[in-house]
Amino acid sequence: MLDLKLIRENPKEIERRLQRRDPAISLGKLLEYDEERRKIIGHVEEKKSLRNKVSEQVGKLKREKKDAEAQKVIAEMGQLADEIKALDNKLAQLETQMKDILDRLPNLPHPSVPVSQNKFDQKILRIHKEKPNFSFEPKTHLELAETFGMLDFPRAAKIAGSRFPLYRGWGALLEMGLIQFMFKYQVEKNGYTPMIPPYLGNEESFYASSQFPKFREQVYEIPEDKLFINPTAEIVLCNVHRDEILEADQLPINYAGYTACFRREAGTYGEEERGLIRMHQFNKVELFKFTKPEESYAEHEKMCEDAEDILKELGIHYRAALLPSCDMGLAAAKTIDLEVWIPSQNRYYEVSSVSNCEDFQARRGNIRYRPGKDAKPQFVHTLNGSGLATSRLFIAIIENNQQPDGSVVIPEPLRDYVGADRLKP
RNA sequence: GGAGGGGUACUCAAGCGGUCGAAGAGGACGGAUUGCUAAUCCGUUGUAGGGGCUUCACCUCUACCGUGGGUUCAAAUCCCACCCCCUCCGCCA
Numbered sequence: 001m002l003d004l005k006l007i008r009e010n011p012k013e014i015e016r017r018l019q020r021r022d023p024a025i026s027l028g029k030l031l032e033y034d035e036e037r038r039k040i041i042g043h044v045e046e047k048k049s050l051r052n053k054v055s056e057q058v059g060k061l062k063r064e065k066k067d068a069e070a071q072k073v074i075a076e077m078g079q080l081a082d083e084i085k086a087l088d089n090k091l092a093q094l095e096t097q098m099k100d101i102l103d104r105l106p107n108l109p110h111p112s113v114p115v116s117q118n119k120f121d122q123k124i125l126r127i128h129k130e131k132p133n134f135s136f137e138p139k140t141h142l143e144l145a146e147t148f149g150m151l152d153f154p155r156a157a158k159i160a161g162s163r164f165p166l167y168r169g170w171g172a173l174l175e176m177g178l179i180q181f182m183f184k185y186q187v188e189k190n191g192y193t194p195m196i197p198p199y200l201g202n203e204e205s206f207y208a209s210s211q212f213p214k215f216r217e218q219v220y221e222i223p224e225d226k227l228f229i230n231p232t233a234e235i236v237l238c239n240v241h242r243d244e245i246l247e248a249d250q251l252p253i254n255y256a257g258y259t260a261c262f263r264r265e266a267g268t269y270g271e272e273e274r275g276l277i278r279m280h281q282f283n284k285v286e287l288f289k290f291t292k293p294e295e296s297y298a299e300h301e302k303m304c305e306d307a308e309d310i311l312k313e314l315g316i317h318y319r320a321a322l323l324p325s326c327d328m329g330l331a332a333a334k335t336i337d338l339e340v341w342i343p344s345q346n347r348y349y350e351v352s353s354v355s356n357c358e359d360f361q362a363r364r365g366n367i368r369y370r371p372g373k374d375a376k377p378q379f380v381h382t383l384n385g386s387g388l389a390t391s392r393l394f395i396a397i398i399e400n401n402q403q404p405d406g407s408v409v410i411p412e413p414l415r416d417y418v419g420a421d422r423l424k425p
Numbered sequence: 426g427g428a429g430g431g432g433u434a435c436u437c438a439a440g441c442g443g444u445c446g447a448a449g450a451g452g453a454c455g456g457a458u459u460g461c462u463a464a465u466c467c468g469u470u471g472u473a474g475g476g477g478c479u480u481c482a483c484c485u486c487u488a489c490c491g492u493g494g495g496u497u498c499a500a501a502u503c504c505c506a507c508c509c510c511c512u513c514c515g516c517c518a
Contacts, residue, residue, distance in 0.1 A: 041475050045487045052487090055499040059443035074498045081498075202508095226508095245435085377472090 001210075001364045002105055004098075008034060017108045020115045020325040030101045037094045044087035051080055103207075104214050107360040109325045110297075110334040116324035122337070123322040128308070131317055131341055136404050140344035141395040142275045144402060145171060148423050151276070163265065163280045165391065170423055174397070174410070175283065177417025178390050182285040182310050183258050185413075186387050190306045192256035192287060197236040199259055200227040208365030209238040210331040210357075220262050233257040233286035234384040238361050241290060245377045246369040252291040252299055256387060259284065275395070277349065282391040289383040290367065293359065296381035297334075300356040304336050307352045307387045314411045316396050317341040319348060331357040338388070340396040351392045354385030 007014050011027055018025045054077055061070040109115070114123050145151040150171025156164045167175045186192045206212040206228050211219065220229040230236055237257045246253070261284050276282075287306060291299045304320065311318045323335040332355035339348035359379035362368070368377035401409045406425040410418050 038475065041487080045475065048488085049486060051498075055443070058498055062443075070498085077498050 001102055001360060002108070003359075003363065004034065004102065007031070014108070018105065020109050020113075021106050021328070022326065023117070025105070030098060033094050033098045033101075037091060037098065040087055040091050040094070044084060044091060047080060047084050047087070051077070051084065054080075100213075104330075106328070106330045107333045107357060109328065110356070112322070113328070113334055114322065114324040117326045119324060119327040121324040122327070123324075124319055125322055125336065126308075126320040127317075128312060128319070129315070129317040132343060132400050134343065134402075138343040138399060138402060140275070141342075141399050144398045144408060145275075147406065147425050148408070150174070150398075153275075161280070163278065165276060165279055165281060170418065170420070171394075173418045174414065175390055175394060177414045178393060178397075179258060179283050179285065180417055181313075181413050182387060182390075183256060185310060185313065186256040186285065186287060186306060189309065190254075190256075192254045192306075195233075195237065195240075195255045195257040197230075197233060197240070197257050197259060199230045199236075200225075201230060201236055201239065202227060205239040205242070206235060208242050208367075209235040209361055210329075210364060211235055214330055217266055218264055220264060229262045230259050231263045232261050232384075232386075233259040233284060234288060237286060237288035238367075238382055238384070239365060241367050241380075242365040244367060246290065246367075246380065248292065248369055248371055251369060251380065252289050252295065255286075255288045257286045257288065259286070261389075276391040277395065279391055282389060284389045285387045287354075287383075287385045287387040290362075290369075290380045291383065292369065292371070293378070293381050296356050296358060296383060299381075300334065300336075300354065300383055303383055303385045304338075304354045307338055307354055307385050310388055311338065311340065311351075313413050314393075314397060316393075316400055318351075329353075329355060331355070331360045333358045333360070338386075340392065341400065342392075342395060343399050349392050349396075351388045351396070352386040355383065357382045357384070 002014070007027060007030065011031055015025065015027045018027075054073060058070050058073055061067075061073065114121055139147075142151075148171070149169045150167065152166040152168055153162075156166035159166070183194060187194045200222070203212065203226065206216075206219065211231070219231050221227075222229065236259065237255050240255065241253070260281060262281050263279075265278055265280060287303055289296075289299050289303060308318070308320065318338055318340045321337045321339060323337055328335045335353055335355040337350045338352035338354070340351050341347075342349050358381050361382045362379040367380050367382070369380050370377050397411060397414075398408050401411065403409060403422075408423045410421055410423065415421050
């Protein structure tokens, strides 16, 4: 959430900056409501002040046993209570309307973010390794998985429906190995604190991380218990320190959290997205940081490198891309995507999205820190990044490592977990 | 799921219709004293939103005692609903 005060003080500038993301954004209504709200606050507080004074007087009279006089004063109060109630209602209504607008406004893009309304206008920052060259027609991950009995989509569909995975055999071992390898790597090599958070969260948590209200329809819901199923550990990890005041020397806090992730993916489909590309359920190791504002961009770079470490260790060709203004998530001020090469589709797919949300989530979740001994608490900056999402990584690994003889070489770091160096048909 | 207890400021905790933004203790901070440490004494110690004034000072008002409603001239205090925590029972990986 943006700071309303900031909007009020520089409406034109903020609007211009928001329009870099979406030219349709306008702050007119919000400012209008805000002005009316402040006017009403003036009135209602004046009346409340009067009410408080009179009430105090009544109390005094009653104590002095001047009941008759007290009754008279009470009668004089007349409709004051009703007026206050009416104004309070109007105020609540205005505030709801403002919140509706404010809750859906995205974060301000960082100055380094390319301004474009075309999501393909990303800036390629780095490319690691060469595109693999195959002397044969590379098989798709579905074909490979079939050969090795790694995935069983028909039965997964029978159990849960389409777009749910059933890993089996080598597939299950590889998937589990990947998770363990990534989790352990971020903890041991990059110093993150390992976390296994709840897979379900409440309304407040989803609001604080900015998933709600705008992206509610992407989330599975359990209405009887008013709980929602984790679509990314970003949400649950963000809420670890909700409504807390952290000490400056605790920061930065670095968490690596493993969860399964569940997304409804309503309205998304496509021939390209067959197999494991876009699932209702997938596994992810998520990196999350709470930092001081002045350190967040350095930490953003670091987090990106931490995620890239995994791809380097696995020896996969990938690129890091700075997203243009139109393509970032609501809370992000700056996002770098890591995209792996998928040979069978001759294109890159996102396996990680590393974002600096600055104080956008912290403001909603009231996550603060104390900069100095006597200093006032300030909002922290929050950062999140996949480190990484497995199902697409799974595809990249088996497709990129297939050999002319039809076998698949298991990357060195995963061999102990899988219990094999190579899968043979 | 059933029964009981409880949620008050940084922490603990009193208050159960008016003088309560809230006693007391601890902590933290500032000061005094001090050979060091400790102890003692004095003082300070919330957040948010309006307005004044104008800016990083200050004054003033309003709101906040788990959350949301209600009663009342007046609610931390009474009523209703909900949430969370603890104990016991039941169930259970």
